Amino acid sequence: MSDAMTMVRRNVRHTRRNPVVVIMTIALPVFMLLLFVGIFGGALNIGLGAAVQGDDYIDYLVPGILLMAVGYGASQTAMAVNQDVTSGIISRFRTMRISRTSVLTGHVIVSTARTLVSSVLVVGVAVLLGYRPDAGVSEWLAAVGLVALFTLALTWLAVAVGLAAKSPEGTTPFLFAVQLLPFVSSAFVPPDSMSGAVRWFATHQPFTPIIDAMRALLLGTPVDNHGIVAVLWCVGLTVAGYGWARLLFRRDPVT
Amino acid sequence: MTRVPSGAAVEVTGLRKAFGDKVVLDGVDLEVASGTVFALLGPNGAGKTTAVRILSTLIRADGGQARVAGHDLVKEADEVRGAIGVTGQFSAVDDLLTGEENLVLMADLHHLGRAEGRRRTAELLDRFDLTDAARKVVSTYSGGMRRRLDLAMTLVGDPQVIFLDEPTTGLDPRSRRTMWETIRSLVASGVTIFLTTQYLDEADELADRIAVLDQGKVVAVGTAEELKRGLPGGHVRLRFADLTQVSAAAGLFQDATRDDDALTLEVPSDGGVRALRNLLDQLEREGIEVEDLSVHTPDLDDVFFALTGHPTAEKEAVR
Numbered sequence: 001m002s003d004a005m006t007m008v009r010r011n012v013r014h015t016r017r018n019p020v021v022v023i024m025t026i027a028l029p030v031f032m033l034l035l036f037v038g039i040f041g042g043a044l045n046i047g048l049g050a051a052v053q054g055d056d057y058i059d060y061l062v063p064g065i066l067l068m069a070v071g072y073g074a075s076q077t078a079m080a081v082n083q084d085v086t087s088g089i090i091s092r093f094r095t096m097r098i099s100r101t102s103v104l105t106g107h108v109i110v111s112t113a114r115t116l117v118s119s120v121l122v123v124g125v126a127v128l129l130g131y132r133p134d135a136g137v138s139e140w141l142a143a144v145g146l147v148a149l150f151t152l153a154l155t156w157l158a159v160a161v162g163l164a165a166k167s168p169e170g171t172t173p174f175l176f177a178v179q180l181l182p183f184v185s186s187a188f189v190p191p192d193s194m195s196g197a198v199r200w201f202a203t204h205q206p207f208t209p210i211i212d213a214m215r216a217l218l219l220g221t222p223v224d225n226h227g228i229v230a231v232l233w234c235v236g237l238t239v240a241g242y243g244w245a246r247l248l249f250r251r252d253p254v255t
Numbered sequence: 256m257t258r259v260p261s262g263a264a265v266e267v268t269g270l271r272k273a274f275g276d277k278v279v280l281d282g283v284d285l286e287v288a289s290g291t292v293f294a295l296l297g298p299n300g301a302g303k304t305t306a307v308r309i310l311s312t313l314i315r316a317d318g319g320q321a322r323v324a325g326h327d328l329v330k331e332a333d334e335v336r337g338a339i340g341v342t343g344q345f346s347a348v349d350d351l352l353t354g355e356e357n358l359v360l361m362a363d364l365h366h367l368g369r370a371e372g373r374r375r376t377a378e379l380l381d382r383f384d385l386t387d388a389a390r391k392v393v394s395t396y397s398g399g400m401r402r403r404l405d406l407a408m409t410l411v412g413d414p415q416v417i418f419l420d421e422p423t424t425g426l427d428p429r430s431r432r433t434m435w436e437t438i439r440s441l442v443a444s445g446v447t448i449f450l451t452t453q454y455l456d457e458a459d460e461l462a463d464r465i466a467v468l469d470q471g472k473v474v475a476v477g478t479a480e481e482l483k484r485g486l487p488g489g490h491v492r493l494r495f496a497d498l499t500q501v502s503a504a505a506g507l508f509q510d511a512t513r514d515d516d517a518l519t520l521e522v523p524s525d526g527g528v529r530a531l532r533n534l535l536d537q538l539e540r541e542g543i544e545v546e547d548l549s550v551h552t553p554d555l556d557d558v559f560f561a562l563t564g565h566p567t568a569e570k571e572a573v574r
Contacts, residue, residue: 003364006363006364010352087347087348087349089349091313091343091347092347092408094312094313095311095336095339096364097333097334098364
């Protein structure tokens with residue numbers, strides 16, 4: 001465990017030395033927020049009408065934007081893990097008598113913490129822009145818990161992607177996936193307003209139940225079964241990401 | 256600090272490794288005595304790096320057995336890791352940290368404790384001439400500085416056996432000399448060094464024993480002297496003013512090789528004083544004037560050529 005803490009300190013130093021990572025993790029979602037609230041917001045309010053829960057489009061939008069922030073943070077982790085692999089420092093760690101997976105654990109802990117910090121900042125900006133959630137303390141706690149769980153899931157997946165990729169550029173498909181999937185979900189408009197196969201996909205992909213659960217929690221509306229589906233997706237993705245990462249890490253390194 | 260050399264630091268029998276259908280190590284046997292420098296010499300692609308990666312527990316062998324620092328490579332991998340240090344061909348340093356932070360990171364991973372970690376870090380920064388750059392981020396370091404930091408990081412854990420994979424490849428001559436001095440001082444303190452190199456002069460300069468690796472097989476092993484002994488290639492090269500002199504001298508030495516264009520004659524010889532005196536006496540008696548004389552003793556290039564039938568990669572591999 002102390003090795004993992006050493007790795008945590010290492011990753012915290014990386015973050016401090018490279019604040020652009022944190023700024024980008026916040027800047028991109030805030031930009032999306034401004035874009036959709038300021039430019040499309042009016043039209044979407046009229047077009048979607050009653051389908052948009054709550055009074056204002058921003059209340060509908062924030063949970064999806066938050067998950068985009070989480071996705072962006074995770075893709076930074078995929079890059080960082082891959083840099084450790086390609087620079088050879090992971091090879092050094094592997095020849096040392098230390099806890100085998102401490103380097104991965106260090107990445108996951110710091111990435112999760114970093115993403116939670118940027119989530120708080122994104123919510124702060126949203127409130128400045130007029131976001132008015134109606135959640136009580138227990139709803140807030142549940143929402144934070146769900147974001148943390150989703151962050152953990154995406155981060156373990158990111159670690160696996162970082163280990164699997166042959167170069168830092170090789171992790172960009174992950175970035176694309178986590179940035180584009182929200183568009184085909186309930187993040188911006190309800191799937192009901194979409195057509196055919198797109199609607200089916202948007203309804204069944206993991207972002208939608210997680211976003212729906214978050215939205216219900218923060219707006220104080222019934223969560224229904226979105227909550228359990230969301231948690232199951234998060235746990236499933238975490239197990240899959242962790243298992244994949246472990247498998248890749250146990251394999252003999254090629255570089 | 257000084258350790259009493261006892262037994263073998265590295266023992267390898269029948270080591271095999273293939274990547275797909277490409278056999279990289281084809282039954283390698285090695286033995287390295289404690290407190291000595293051992294050089295694994297071979298051209299690019301001979302399997303040197305693979306051998307180091309296996310012996311440092313980074314990858315698994317397909318077959319064979321190995322003990323490093325007295326521990327079984329597979330069954331006691333953790334004990335092996337606790338006893339070794341590895342500096343690879345391409346520096347494994349953390350680019351985003353400073354030199355000092357890199358060393359502290361290693362100290363923390365070796366659980367040295369805060370005070371001892373600081374002390375060791377300061378000592379190594381000083382020893383490797385990195386004190387001035389200690390607070391600079393490593394991405395700003397030169398190649399030589401990175402290599403020094405890499406080795407310093409390896410030494411934090413006070414390893415008994417150090418693997419150096421091509422420690423001077425790509426270094427300028429001055430940095431190369433510095434690295435050689437460092438390696439010598441390490442051995443003087445009782446550490447065992449297992450190095451790989453494609454430079455014959457490096458093996459000759461540093462190693463107590465040399466194994467020549469070619470296409471996954473050890474083709475010769477011994478001291479530099481042993482490898483050179485009894486090899487063809489030793490000769491005295493005589494240069495003359497004109498062809499008549501060359502012909503006259505060629506009449507004296509039946510086994511010599513003459514080169515009429517260069518006006519030279521290569522007379523096989525061990526290059527010793529006695530042989531030289533005899534040679535010059537014979538020429539003197541016949542009244543043959545020698546313009547120039549040079550003694551050529553076999554070097555490891557000759558060894559390599561004689562053993563493998565092809566020259567080393569030294570000339571082509573300039574990175």
